[in-house]
Amino acid sequence: MNEQVVIGIDIGGQTTKCGVVDARGNVLAQTVIRSDTFTEVEPYIASVADALKKIIADADVDGSVRGIGVGAPNGNYYTGDIENAVNLTWGGSRSIHFAKMLSEAMDGMPVALTNDANAAAMGEMTYGAARGMKNFIMITLGTGVGSGIVINGEVVYGHDGFAGELGHTCAVRHNGRQCNCGKTGCLETYASAVGVARTAREWLELTDEPSSLRSLDNISSKDVYEAAKGGDNLAIKIFDFTGRILGESFADFIEFSAPEAIVLFGGLARAKEFLTGPIEKAMNANVLPLWRGKVKLVYSILKESDAAILGASALGWEL
């Protein structure tokens, strides 16, 4: 009972995952509650606090919890607030003092909060593929493209707490795809799961190339991946294109912070057999000679079901 543990909370639009984690990254107990059945934050926090008390009891770690780490959309590390999180039913366009409120509901237990991608970077550095690295860039390839930048062993938060929005750097300057953020040509309009599906729909419409994807109604990135595994040429070319766009962007990121590695995580990263080659080719063709062939491209090694909890929990060790 003396070994210290931390709690990780991953807040998503639909569900909230909570877990108790030890120093080696073992999830000792976990539970999932709904995020989307609340329209007010107070009852949601009460529900989170109940869940935490349950898993603390399940893992039998009462008195050994060092702190609580939270990964949340639009989470601000400096303030502990969740700001303008329009995808959370209890969020909306305002600042919620989440860390402070949760700490009060947990009898003063310290709470740190950041966004999901920064939490993923912390998790990878603490328990995963970036263990021992002091300079790396985490790229999460999910519905969107998120990023967590680590320099000198610390996540970069910037002047206002919101640094690391690499999914919204410009991948295509002119006539780029419309992004949800209001801009055009953002990296995530091409290199996310949604972006890959967009590429597929676009290319199926613009070309006559035969493809097993033509028989599908609502194409997802998973369909493109399955087709590529089945040897579908168009699907493989879609990943070539996606990898090239990613590699070109990574070259610019390397010129910024000279990382030891770029670490990929998320649903789309599962297609690594089709992405790695094109990414490395474009990255090395577009970076300064001094970094050519020197920056590693690695994939998360955290168990996908645990990764979100582990990432958030890693913040707890800093408290």
Add this chain to the structure above:
Amino acid sequence: MNEQVVIGIDIGGQTTKCGVVDARGNVLAQTVIRSDTFTEVEPYIASVADALKKIIADADVDGSVRGIGVGAPNGNYYTGDIENAVNLTWGGSRSIHFAKMLSEAMDGMPVALTNDANAAAMGEMTYGAARGMKNFIMITLGTGVGSGIVINGEVVYGHDGFAGELGHTCAVRHNGRQCNCGKTGCLETYASAVGVARTAREWLELTDEPSSLRSLDNISSKDVYEAAKGGDNLAIKIFDFTGRILGESFADFIEFSAPEAIVLFGGLARAKEFLTGPIEKAMNANVLPLWRGKVKLVYSILKESDAAILGASALGWEL
């Protein structure tokens, strides 16, 4: 005699500037020696050491020197080496253990070394426009485009000591201009003094637009600036274009590190009355809404003749 001072050395291809600097950024004594009359590093270092002993005597600060800071092309902060500096007559394609050698020539006085743009960032943070800022990006607009990135009050050196090559991020993806680094479309092929002169020559050839620049033989960025001040329309449009390219790139830099400000320095920054408007317009049009109108664009306030010495000297305070 008790107040501590530092020494700053700025190594350029032709000359080396050395100065004694106090904590308020006053240059108490300075001198300039040639860099390009040496083919071996040993006699060059002996010459630098003689110069330093002279200015230490001139300023009457013997015994009060805290350390020596050096700004040099391809200077590596981690190793103290100057690596592959082909523009230095005694440099060439090898590693020179410059900091160690100079320290030995100065009876063990501590020496820190970095590249010119990082030194400029340190100078601006210690004595200039970025005093009190913990997160900013320094962009030097000279013959090339250099950068020094400050995060959490520290210059970013990255995994290998060479971070912050923003002049070689991609400004124009396809059919971009050839850069000296071997790549195409690099920011510095458009937004440096050389880049502005290139734009002028290109536009004069491709259009019939009347311009006072047509009467000149060998157009420099200074000529374009003088023409713009004289109301020349083409010259003003060249700065509009240069500012747009810079602003588009700055938007991506902001998405990386969320700085409080971008600080401009260098010969081309003198054209601020023509650059500021176009830069701010493009920067705010291309950045995520959360940073729109919030990131300052500021210009160096250091006296140009002292800036290089001040920047290098700032490193000395960390020793």
